[in-house]
Amino acid sequence: MSNDVLDAIRKRRVVREMTDEPVTQEQLEQILDAGRWAPTGGNLRQNRFVVVQDEKIKRLIYQVSPGMFQRPPAIILICSDLQLAIDHQLGEDKPTFLMDVGKAAQNMALAAHSLGLATGPVTSFSQTAVSRILNLPETYVPHMFLCLGHAAPVPQFNVRAWQRITWRDLTSYDRFPSGSGGG
Amino acid sequence: MAKKAGKRVISEDQAVELLALFVSSAQLLMSEPAHYGPLRLLTATERLSAMMLERASPETRPFLELAIERIPQMHMQMSDVEAYSAGLEELNAAIGECLVRRAGLE
């Protein structure tokens, strides 16, 4: 079975070599809108996006991001604004916040892919240094950069998987057989 | 020899860039799997090599060129222990060669 959504899900790959070609404001807004439409736990909507295109600031981010191999024309930083958690007395390290970040990131990655753009997520960066470089409000926790640009016409380096898997390897149905549980 | 040893091959800006990489890597490694340690050291090696390339001596250049070409490939081979080890072997053979040449032993 195939359709545009399924095709995009299957064909999107992380891109680590990008060209200098800029991303247009219209493309950027479409992608941010896709992030906005991602669901959030309790519909709290605490995801915040910071777009970085300034060359000097991008360079500083690169310097404290050992996991960033791209030199992208645009970067979207996905943060959680803890102010809402504080206001609602939810606890500031609610695991759903990270799930919400993941959902927004994937929506944006797929939206970018559908527009012919490439993305690469990066979580290996110093949150402390990035908060200072971007002068983030105190309640913002930076979680993930989504590098955004055009794939360079070179073979892309992809992290080799530990093993090949299909959905079957990941899935089971109903109850596990007796004796296999921990309880 | 003395002249070679004293030659500046990176600027203060570049040195600060490396310092930023070292301390951000150290912070990340507190919560990353152990095998990310070599990865971070190799990232630093690759970035330093790129910075040095322009002003480095002919004895050092082959190592720098190898590091710039080989390390990005190795980053993607972490799950393939044999390929990763082969990359480390190659880099260490090249740095050995570089040290011997720079010391004028051969």
Ligand SMILES: Cc1cc2nc3c(=O)[nH]c(=O)nc-3n(C[C@H](O)[C@H](O)[C@H](O)COP(=O)(O)O)c2cc1C
């Ligand atoms: C939560 C998360 C964090 C990631 N962090 C990084 C990172 O810091 N640097 C990087 O190069 N790739 C990062 N990746 C990309 C993964 O390595 C990549 O998705 C995986 O190798 C599969 O590649 P594919 O999406 O092209 O199939 C991250 C992915 C996820 C989901």
